[in-house]
Amino acid sequence: MTETARRPQLAYLTTVLNELRANGTHFKLRVLDDQQAPVCHYDGREVINLASNNYLGLANHPKLVEASMAATRAFGVGSGAVRTIAGTMRIHMQLEEKIARFKNVEACVVFQSGFAANAGTVSAILGKEDFILSDELNHASIIDGARLSRAKIKVFRHKDVAHCEELLKEIADQPGHKLVITDGVFSMDGDIGPVDKLAAIAEKYGAIMMVDDAHASGVLGRNGRGSVDHFGCHGKVDVQVGTLSKAIGALGGYVCGSKDLIDYLYHRARPFLFSTSHPPSVAATCIAAFTILEKEPERIERLWTNTRYFQGELKRTGFNVGGVNTPATETPITPIIVGDARAAMDFSRALFDEGVLGTGIVFPTVPEGKARIRLILTSEHTKAQLDQALETLERVAKRMEILR
Numbered sequence: 044m045t046e047t048a049r050r051p052q053l054a055y056l057t058t059v060l061n062e063l064r065a066n067g068t069h070f071k072l073r074v075l076d077d078q079q080a081p082v083c084h085y086d087g088r089e090v091i092n093l094a095s096n097n098y099l100g101l102a103n104h105p106k107l108v109e110a111s112m113a114a115t116r117a118f119g120v121g122s123g124a125v126r127t128i129a130g131t132m133r134i135h136m137q138l139e140e141k142i143a144r145f146k147n148v149e150a151c152v153v154f155q156s157g158f159a160a161n162a163g164t165v166s167a168i169l170g171k172e173d174f175i176l177s178d179e180l181n182h183a184s185i186i187d188g189a190r191l192s193r194a195k196i197k198v199f200r201h202k203d204v205a206h207c208e209e210l211l212k213e214i215a216d217q218p219g220h221k222l223v224i225t226d227g228v229f230s231m232d233g234d235i236g237p238v239d240k241l242a243a244i245a246e247k248y249g250a251i252m253m254v255d256d257a258h259a260s261g262v263l264g265r266n267g268r269g270s271v272d273h274f275g276c277h278g279k280v281d282v283q284v285g286t287l288s289k290a291i292g293a294l295g296g297y298v299c300g301s302k303d304l305i306d307y308l309y310h311r312a313r314p315f316l317f318s319t320s321h322p323p324s325v326a327a328t329c330i331a332a333f334t335i336l337e338k339e340p341e342r343i344e345r346l347w348t349n350t351r352y353f354q355g356e357l358k359r360t361g362f363n364v365g366g367v368n369t370p371a372t373e374t375p376i377t378p379i380i381v382g383d384a385r386a387a388m389d390f391s392r393a394l395f396d397e398g399v400l401g402t403g404i405v406f407p408t409v410p411e412g413k414a415r416i417r418l419i420l421t422s423e424h425t426k427a428q429l430d431q432a433l434e435t436l437e438r439v440a441k442r443m444e445i446l447r
């Protein structure tokens with residue numbers, strides 16, 4: 044028994060955990076024994092990995108590993124301070140310049156994570172007098188940033204541009220800045236936000252337009268430039284957030300926009316001001332990743348080929364991959380809707396035992412009654428791996444009467 048185990052102060056947390064155990068949604072963290080690869084080992088079991096965001100296989104790409112080690116040898120393991128004190132290294136600036144060129148914008152600022160980029164930016168650019176119009180399925184980091192800003196939050200129905208416009212109309216006479224914000228790709232359903240249409244109505248009402256491209260970076264648009272490029276609405280989106288943690292394979296988030304937006308965030312974004320910058324190895328890794336996006340678009344092609352094949356086969360087998368009572372996926376994010384939370388978690392566990400890793404996702408991450416497993420394809424899965432996963436999914440789903 045450890046020192047703190049019997050103290051009563053936090054006993055209410057144990058009560059909550061016991062409730063999770065009782066309804067079958069308590070989980071243990073699965074521990075990866077080797078690299079984040081299409082076939083790898085979690086807790087000693089070999090699985091086909093359909094759970095990671097490593098869309099392009101960059102998390103363990105030899106060129107990125109080499110860049111990371113070279114930067115560590117040259118510049119050490121840590122940056123030593125927050126950016127504004129002493130922690131801005133040459134390589135941090137080089138990464139920001141690289142991303143800005145890639146995205147064809149004036150400037151870029153890198154944050155420690157995509158979460159920090161969203162929460163730090165929304166809370167920095169808006170205040171009490173302002174309004175935020177936010178898609179109901181936007182990511183938690185946007186919601187938290189909106190709350191931190193203390194602006195008035197108006198939630199529009201998922202991808203409902205007309206509803207967003209209605210809300211903009213209602214507040215048209217009010218003073219205060221207005222921000223329209225959407226995910227570029229929604230992380231639980233895999234559908235694409237109507238960035239072009241929202242940008243057009245934002246323009247009409249003089250609102251700021253912001254998009255969170257965490258799952259679109261490296262996936263949508265030419266060379267993975269994201270949703271703005273996908274829709275061809277360059278110059279219409281004021282704030283573009285991306286992540287370095289998913290397709291880019293390392294860790295971090297970034298904001299792209301005008302020089303003054305970025306300069307302002309240097310002065311006001313709290314994660315930038317109050318939290319230490321990336322180790323040089325991370326910056327170097329990300330620079331190498333963007334070079335690969337520029338030079339090897341065939342990775343993105345393979346990602347989409349795998350996605351079309353896998354989703355087509357799932358539909359043919361009769362799985363509910365969304366599109367009826369949930370949005371239809373348009374990206375490599377592949378939900379298999381189960382409905383009941385316990386059944387979804389049991390399905391995920393049974394798949395794991397049979398060698399397929401797919402994440403069970405339940406309330407509050409998705410609405411009640413829409414529990415699912417979520418699968419994500421990568422460019423590096425082979426057809427043989429996908430076929431084996433499909434066979435396992437069908438067999439286990441039939442046994443569990445998820446497929447009839």
Ligand SMILES: *Cc1c(COP(=O)(O)O)cnc(C)c1O
Binds near residue numbers: 228258
């Ligand atoms: C993952 C994700 C984030 C957070 O990115 P991290 O770099 O992992 O912090 C933000 N927004 C969306 C939509 C995401 O899916």
